Amino acid sequence: MTHPSTSPRLSRRVVLSATGLAVGASSAVLTACGSDPAATEPKTGGTLRAVFAGGGADETIDPHRVNLFADAARAKAMFEKLADLGSDMAAVPRLAESWTPDADLTVWTVKLREATFHDGSPVRAADVLYSYQRIANPDETFRAKSDLAPIDLEASKAIDDLTVEFVLKYPLAEFPNCLAGFGTYIVPEGSDNFDAPVGSGPFSFKSFTPGSEFTVERFDDYWDGAPRLDRLQIVVADEESARINALLGGQVEYAHDLSATTARANEGNEAVNLVSSPGSNMLGFAMKTDRAPFDDPRVRQAMFLLCDRDELVESVLSGRGQIGNDLFGLGFEHYAADIPQRERDLEAAKALLAEAGVQEIVLDTADVGSGFTEAAQIFAEQVREAGIDVAINERNADTYWSEVLTEGQIASYRSGAMPIASHISQRLLDGSPTNVTQWHHADFDELYLKLQSTADEAEQETLYREIQQRLHDEGGYLVWGFADWIVATLPSVHGVEQAPANTLDWARFDKVWMD
Incomplete structure (x- = not known):
């Protein structure tokens, strides 16, 4: 059942709410230190408590709204x-046992494996079609809608x-990749x-x-295969210090999303x-x-040129990461690695800003991810070297992502892994549900559709390169x-x-088990 967001979260001092999670802190750590490192044979039983950054009242267990x-x-x-x-961004079968295209790649036959929902009913083709139709509802803004956009759901059917x-x-x-889209759950x-949801998961x-x-x-x-754990509990703490302190204090066994400094x-x-x-x-x-001032491509170019990426990686990530080149998906399939790395050029940036007549910007940030506020402060100083007044706007962590989707000028941003095609479809098309840069260009949408309709691999790579070059030249993502993605456990x-x-x-x- 759901309740209003009135229960306290893990605070800086790691004061847990009365959810049955409190244990003796020092004894938990001492027990972990004293456990036999060789005793790693999988065991059954126990409760794993995991702490994640949260979102307050915006949190959901509707799988299509994640x-x-x-x-x-x-x-x-x-x-x-x-x-x-998979880690290489290739699709791996789950509820689908196999998928087979016809000769022209317009009809795909998906065979389902035998699986069961929590209420004992079987997972059927009708459930799949219903789930996709719900996601595709034009009156809703489900994030996975763009992933499923290539499917004609009226013509699709259960054999x-x-x-x-x-x-x-x-x-x-x-x-x-459509079947593996973020939030495409059955x-x-x-x-x-979804007050008391029924799924087919572990x-x-x-x-x-x-x-x-x-x-x-x-x-x-x-x-x-049945999980080894008896029970999983997820609690939330926006501040990274609260997450690592909860782990060190033995109040949780798993802490998600830690910074390189903490590591x-x-x-x-x-x-x-x-x-x-x-x-x-990313x-x-x-x-x-x-919108002003970033509707002027010269201002975006200036920001690209003002960014000292080496300083940010060294300071924010403690050197545990790689510099970016204003493109998503470093190391992933189709990444345009041949586009020259952008270098800092303070004088060129000053000239562009003078032409555009920009004197000030407002940079939104919040403590919603490791290093967010620190990166914003460092980048603000880099921009100020060009004579620009930068005001840092600290937004509410609980509502940050929903607010910066449509509000503000420039905002701290990050992304986990996904195929480059999914990044484009979810964030860069006119109807994309998470188009935070408000990038709306009909010719860009047409180029992406051409890419998606191309079966020839060489032509496909050419189109991926063209799309990424345009984003590198004039896009909204700096x-x-x-960064390394870091979690910690006892x-x-x-x-x-x-x-x-x-x-x-x-x-x-x-797949987790505990001593």
Whole structure:
């Protein structure tokens, strides 16, 4: 059941609300330190308590409305998709056992594996079609709508209970990526109330209080094998210091999204296990291209040129990361690595700003991600070197992401991993649900549609390169770096894999066990 966001969160002092989570802090750490490192044979039982950054009253367990990492982790615990993304951003079958295209890539036949919902009913083709139709509802703003946009859902049909025939609006060689889209979870036909949700994931729902706690229990009939844990609890703490202190204090066993500074401070600490996925977290600033002053391409170019990426990586990430080149997806398939790395050029930036007549900007930020406020402060100083007055606007962490989607001029931004095509479809098309840079160009949309309709791999790469070159030249994303994605656990926790956020092996609590 849901409740208003009145329960306290983990604070800087890690004062836990009365959700049954409090334990003896020192004894938990001492026990972890004293556990036998060789005793890693998988065991069954126990409750894992994980802490994530939260979103207050905006938190949700509607799997089609997921936005925050905490939302995604909750959805992943209870629901399944037809496919998910591997670390290389290639689609991996999940509820789908296989997918087969016709000769012209416009009709794809998806075979479902035998799986069961938490209420004992089978997962059917009708559930898949209902779920996708709900996501595609034109009156809603579900984030996955853009991923499913290539599908003609009126023409698609269930061949039988375990076979779906998807008819596409145009040829699409990368159709499996649609099935793995962020938030494309399968729910039982007719589901629209998620106060007590029913899914087909590894855990079944127990309780949820937005801004406080979430509890699920092992689902023994999970198609991929019952989880080893009896119970999973997710609590929230916006401040990173609260998350690491909760771990060190033994109040949780898993802490999500830690900074490189925290990781460096805890290297060699036997009370903590660090799990790091190199370069998988994009960091930058999102400029609104539809309003002053960033509707002027010269101002965006100036920001690109003012950014000292090396300083940001060294200061914010303690050197644990790679510099960015104002493009998403470093190291992923189709990334335009041949576009020359942008270098800082203070004088060229000054000239562009003088031509544009810009004297001040307002930079939005909040403590919603590791290093957000620090990066904003450093970048503000870099911009001030050009004679620009920069006001830093500290927004409410609970409402930050919903506010900066439509408000402000420029905002601190980050992204987990996804295919480059998904980044474009979700964030850069006219109808994209999370178009934070307000990038609206009909010719760009047409170029992306041409890309998606192209089966020839060489031509596809040419189009990917053209799209990325345009974004590099005049887009609204200033991507200064790619950080290692870092989580930490107590030594008593095993089975946490190194994986970029939002991929198959991220937040795979069904594969975790405890001493």
